[in-house]
Amino acid sequence: MTSKIEESGERPTPVLECRGLAAGYGAVTVVRDLDVRLSAGQVLAVLGPNGAGKTTVMTTLAGLLPRIEGEVVVNGTPLPSARPGAANKAGLVLVADDRALFTSLSVRENLQIAQKSGGPSLEATMEMFPALKKRLKVSAGSISGGEQQMLAVARALVQQPKVLLIDEMSMGLAPVIVEELLPVVRRIADETGAVVVLVEQHVHLALEVADEALVLVHGDVRLQGSAAELAVHPERLEAAYLGEAAAV
Structure with a gap:
């Protein structure tokens, strides 16, 4: 996978890792088997149709919802489940x-x-x-x-923040405003070194500022990879949204 951040010969130490994350409400599992590994200065775009589980992922990462399974690790330290204070102390900050x-x-x-x-x-x-x-x-x-x-x-x-979680940055905003705001996400990652996880409905604008992207459909990761690669293969995105593509 390509990245906008500089690559060294060794794989960078991750700032944020999700390992086999499953999340939901009570006994109802909304998101399953989410694996993410992000290094300093990387942006992940979380895409998918309404009801796919994107906000559930964000609130679970922030400690506002208990995890059903899996781990969330920041700078090598596993975080306790459903402890928003601990998540914030570790450097996770949510923009709801x-x-x-x-x-x-x-x-x-x-x-x-x-x-x-x-x-x-x-x-x-x-x-x-x-x-x-x-x-x-x-x-x-x-x-x-x-x-x-x-x-x-x-x-x-x-x-x-070490990890900045931005849920639906463009909600309720005119497209021209979104075009001004989303590049700031790239600047934040580049200038502060924070990992940014961005839930966004404007798919192509999100892919322009992201390093990595994943598509959630009904709580499953249907597509995951380099944002640059996905941007030039819109047919993969369309198939993923329609539930026809497996994660790559």
Whole structure:
């Protein structure tokens, strides 16, 4: 598989590993046999139709749902199941699909609440999102949907994540805004070294910024491989979405 990050002769030490991950709700298994290995600065696009289990994967990685089977390992250390505090302490930060902002607080206050000691300054974070610089005193509930999504990601960045989980970054946003936001994901990975796991419905835009990609259908991995390779073989993606392709 090719990668946008530089390759050495040895396989890089993974920052995030999922080994045989199965996840769901109670006795109902939604996602099965998920295996992922990502090194610093890599972006994984998690694709698939609605109801495929993508959000279940993200909330399980973040410790908000108990694992049914398997392991989640960050920098060589296995994480306990259903312990969001432990996951966050290990460096996993989730940007939820509802953004979960404090809408009555200002943009600056939302960032200050999340800021971790020793993490990047607000000024450094604003370099990623210059549109927010003039909105720092405005309440989060009064800014546009695109600006709210920028704020949600910026709030994650001030926590200095090792693994940044972004669930449905483009939800409710106009395509032109999505085209501006998704390249920031690539920049975050390149400049901070964080692993980024991105759930995204805009398949081709996601593949442009990702190193690796997988397609979930009914909780099974139907296709997995290099994002660059999948981008030039749309017929594989179409077959996977239709349930006709096995993982490669």
